[in-house]
Amino acid sequence: MEPLRDYQEVPVIDFQPNPHPASDFERSEILRNPGFAVHATDNVITATWSDGNWHDFRLEAFSPIRLDPRAMALHYGQSIFEGMKAVAQGDGSVALFRPDLNARRFANSALRLGIPPISVEMFLEACHTLVSHERAWVPDRPGTSLYVRPTLFAVEPCLTVRPAEEYRFELITLPAAPYFSAEFTAISVGVLPEYTRAAPGGTGAIKCAGNYAASYLAKKRTHDELGTDEVLWLDATTHTNLEELSGMNVMCVYEDGSVATPRLEGTILPGVTRDSILHLGRALGKEMHERDITLEELRSGRVVEMFACGTAAVIAPIGRVRQADHEDLVFGDGTPGPVATQLFGELVAIQRGESSHFPEWRHTVRHLPTL
Numbered sequence: 001m002e003p004l005r006d007y008q009e010v011p012v013i014d015f016q017p018n019p020h021p022a023s024d025f026e027r028s029e030i031l032r033n034p035g036f037a038v039h040a041t042d043n044v045i046t047a048t049w050s051d052g053n054w055h056d057f058r059l060e061a062f063s064p065i066r067l068d069p070r071a072m073a074l075h076y077g078q079s080i081f082e083g084m085k086a087v088a089q090g091d092g093s094v095a096l097f098r099p100d101l102n103a104r105r106f107a108n109s110a111l112r113l114g115i116p117p118i119s120v121e122m123f124l125e126a127c128h129t130l131v132s133h134e135r136a137w138v139p140d141r142p143g144t145s146l147y148v149r150p151t152l153f154a155v156e157p158c159l160t161v162r163p164a165e166e167y168r169f170e171l172i173t174l175p176a177a178p179y180f181s182a183e184f185t186a187i188s189v190g191v192l193p194e195y196t197r198a199a200p201g202g203t204g205a206i207k208c209a210g211n212y213a214a215s216y217l218a219k220k221r222t223h224d225e226l227g228t229d230e231v232l233w234l235d236a237t238t239h240t241n242l243e244e245l246s247g248m249n250v251m252c253v254y255e256d257g258s259v260a261t262p263r264l265e266g267t268i269l270p271g272v273t274r275d276s277i278l279h280l281g282r283a284l285g286k287e288m289h290e291r292d293i294t295l296e297e298l299r300s301g302r303v304v305e306m307f308a309c310g311t312a313a314v315i316a317p318i319g320r321v322r323q324a325d326h327e328d329l330v331f332g333d334g335t336p337g338p339v340a341t342q343l344f345g346e347l348v349a350i351q352r353g354e355s356s357h358f359p360e361w362r363h364t365v366r367h368l369p370t371l
């Protein structure tokens with residue numbers, strides 16, 4: 001791959017906005033009941049990599065894209081993404097939640113798959129510019145957000161097995177209601193020792209499309225055979241340690257009030273929510289550990305709460321762990337525990353600008369003059 005040029009340079013984004021955006025009426029109808037990231041907003045930001053550099057950053061109308069059937073992402077899987085939230089603040093502004101971490105992770109994901117990364121500066125500029133332009137689409141009820149989804153994939157038409165030489169970056173935004181529409185209710189997870197999500201040295205620590213595809217059959221089997229909502233993945237080597245869910249990290253709360261989450265050793269996605277909870281828990285005076293957690297430990301009775309965490313749901317309490325030929329593990333009475341509930345409330349308050357903790361996690365979106 002070519003050495004990275006102009007790594008620090010922030011692109012000039014060419015503005016060619018949608019000439020036919022949704023009407024105020026259409027938009028408010030969608031915002032009344034947006035679902036989770038179902039409706040794309042009027043505009044996207046796209047960019048192209050070819051001839052050894054990123055170019056043609058453009059804000060333009062959302063539209064389907066034409067892809068050559070030989071596009072290399074379809075065959076060899078060079079495809080990555082990110083997910084973050086822009087949240088309405090009490091003062092009418094909009095803030096992205098820790099987008100710098102998503103920017104760095106996006107670059108790491110790219111490098112791992114032989115994709116030329118978008119610099120942190122370019123990534124942040126694109127996110128700020130699109131959210132600012134689409135700010136009328138940011139819902140403001142508690143728990144809602146504008147979901148920001150960057151993707152990057154190989155579009156070069158070529159069947160030779162090698163990294164592509166042409167890529168497309170697409171940044172889209174979609175209004176989002178709370179991920180779990182019902183009240184804060186506990187999910188159940190199933191353990192299937194015959195599958196693994198990520199092996200040492202593999203791609204478990206990056207957000208690539210293929211990791212998700214590889215999780216679906218196990219999810220279907222846990223659902224069909226165990227009746228659970230999600231898969232609880234164990235480590236690939238010993239099948240004894242907890243790793244995470246397919247799209248959320250996991251944490252355990254112990255009877256002494258301490259909290260533990262599996263450490264990052266290359267097979268677990270370094271979640272922004274996970275990191276935020278580790279910091280927040282310490283700020284709230286809790287003992288927070290990153291260490292191995294065995295499945296056996298969950299059966300010891302010392303774990304009083306378990307929960308999953310990720311951008312979409314923020315925190316999803318885990319009420320039950322199931323495994324074939326084992327007794328169910330039930331935490332508390334199967335409903336959300338006090339620690340998960342407290343951390344959820346604090347984190348959402350930080351995101352909405354209603355907490356004094358970690359103000360630096362909110363990146364206020366610059367208001368651009370409307371064209």
Ligand SMILES: *Cc1c(COP(=O)(O)O)cnc(C)c1O
Pocket residue numbers: 083207244245246247248249269270271272273274309310311312
């Ligand atoms: C995205 C993701 C998470 C959560 O990361 P956040 O940055 O908190 O959204 C956890 N695990 C996997 C496998 C993921 O893809």
